[in-house]
Amino acid sequence: MNNWLRKNPQVRTIRVAASDLNGQARGKRIPSRYADKAVEGGTRFPMSVLNLDIWGEDIDDSPLVYETGDRDGVLKPTERGFMPMPWLDAPSALLPIWMFHEDGRPYAGDPRHALNAVVERYRARGLTPVCAVELEFFLIDDSGRTLQVPPSPRSGKRRVAGEILSLRALDQFDAFFTDLYDACEEMDIPADTAISEAGLGQFEINLMHCDDALRAADDAWLFKMLVKGMARRHGFAASFMAKPYEDYAGSGLHIHFSVLDGAGNNVFDDGGEAGTDVLRHAVAGCLKAMPGSALVFAPHANSFDRMVPGSHAPTGISWAYENRTSAIRIPSGSPAARRIEHRVAGGDVNPYLMLAAVLGAALNGIEDAQAPPAPITGNAYAADLPQIPGDWQSAIDLFETDEQVARIFAPDLIRNFVLTKRQELKYMAELSPQEQVTIYLDTV
Template sequence: MQDWLDRHANITALRLAIADLNGQARGKRLPRRFSDKVFSGGTRLPFSTLNVDLLGQDIDDSPLVFDSGDADGLLVPTERGFVPMPWLDTPTAILPMGMFNTDNTAFDGDPRHVLRRVLERYKQQHLTPVSAIEMEFYLIDASGPEPQIPCVPGTTYRHAVADTLSISALDDFDGFLTDLYAACDAMDIPADAAISESGIGQFEINLLHCDDALRTADNAWLFKIAAKGVARRHGFIASFMAKPYPDSAGSGMHSHFSVLDATGKNIFDDGSATGSETLRHALAGCLSAMADSSLIFAPFDNSFERLVPGAHAPTSLCWAYDNRTTALRIPAGPPNARRIEHRVAGADANPYLMLAAILGAALNGIEDQIPPPPATIGNAYDRTAPQIAQTLEQAITDFERSNHIKRLFPAMMIDNFTRTKHQERRILTDLDSQMRRAIYLKAL
């Protein structure tokens, strides 16, 4: 990592950053001349940093705060290394960090470590998940008293209706998108195709697949940081809020994954058009844990405004071939590309916890050889099937009582995440809708 700094002599400021349970970047700004601290183990943060609420406040009843003296953990750079932040005026690099106990063991409250634990289970079986994520977000004009659709740059024109898959809509925001792609290139984020989505000012950018799910989650986390930073340079807010406008489409964070064996073969592919038995076991594992994992996929009250029938987001626990009304979709394509698209998570989800929940549940299904229900035919909104949690309160209850969740996540993470969501529900639901929306737009 020192070599990277040596090659980038223009960098004068560093951000030492770690993802909290909500996926928010927290940490320190450090002048470059003090970078030796990073490599000598001299960087610390309170363990409680990873367990604050969305407003950045301590969790009132958290054992990580006063009961433990608000003790520090060790910050250690992840294998990602330094990543430039080219939208800032000051030449800056962010260094993603992991939280460790003082005995150098992984801190179970770090969401990146939670995902790493799941991947260790795959490694023990000589399996490797290959994953990709689709990032949906809105550009928003927040210059007035109410958030609104942004003007097309250089004009006073605001789109009145959504123009899905429109080249013109992409061209209208070419400056922003060009700078975002440039930032992704500089940050080694594999940003692929962009489309205009079904909301006004809404876009989707696909991040290419990777055979390291930690890197996939890193890419999604860093992409959010980049999109927000580049948007600020252009006078917008980039928001990954699940449902910014009540009458417009929500923003999701769909994930695609397959699994390779030790020879590099996709174990979801048996040469047929329908996929292997292992594919069906993985589907069943995802479905069995899906309701109890709703809090991971929909972590805020606003998240559930997206999960309604007919809104291009799933509501029931079902799967199908090439059907976007279901929670799990098997995309069309050649057999060797057979994969699962998990369509439940909103753009507001923590990508580390999201992938841990999805990949962990799939592996449980593979290990247990669970059979899935029959594939859904036609419009899933018209079918009777078990439902995803419909409120934040229900999601919290299902999460904290679930045996599925206990199998997927360490006890500390379950406890910390549950306490965080209880506090956010108490605080945020007491605010009026305008204030709550403003918080979500800015933070998410």
């Protein structure tokens, strides 16, 4: 890892950072000449830091704080190593880290370890999930009291309309997207296609599929950080919050995944359009875990504003072939690429928890070998379907008690996530909608 710093002598400072349960980067700024210590000996900070609320404050009555003396965890570099931080003015490097106990055991409250535990379950069965993530976000002028689309750097005009798949909308912000893609190259984030979406100033960028779920989650986490930083360099904000505009669709974070066996074969591929029994078992697992894991897919007060009928976000628990109104979609195309698209999560999620919830639920289904209900046809919003929890309180309560969730996440993580969400629910209720948007705009 230190070879990277030697090859980049212009870097004078590094950031060591881990993801907390809200997906926020928590860490330290270190002069680069002391990087050896962070790499070889690890970094220390309290375990409670990965369980802060959305404001970055301790959780009231958390057992991680006073009850245990607010003890330290040891944070070690992930496999990713150093990478540049192109959104900063001074040459700087980021070192992603994750938390362990003093004796070397993974800390179960770390969201990256939660995903790794799911990946290990796949590995024990000789299976490898292959993931691709689609991220939607808004470019926003937040300089005034009212959020609005930034003026085009090319024309100076604001396009107050959703422009689905508009090249003009992309070209209006060509300098930003060019710099963003260059920065993705520098950070080795596999950014693929960009499109304009249905919301005001809304865009989507797909990340290429990856047979390493941890790396796919890393890419999504780093990409969110990069997009927000690069937007500020261009004089506006970028936000992954679920629904900044009441009258327009919100932002999702969809995952496409397939599963390979030990020989590299896609276990969802039956040579035709239907897919295998294993695919249907995975679908059944995703549907069964959907109510309990709704808190992962919709973790904030603003999240549930997105999940209303007719808003391009699923509300019913269903699956279908080539149908974007369903929660689970089986895309058409080559049988060799047969896969599942999970469409529930908003853009404001923690990517590590989201991938753990989806892949863990699919594996629950594969292990149980149960068939799902029949796939739907037509408009899912008009169908009589069991519903995804539609309010935050219900989602918190279900996450705490659901049997499927307990098969995916460690008890400590379930407890910690519930504590931070209940605190956020309590204090968000004291704020106006405008104050809530101010909090979520830059954080999620």
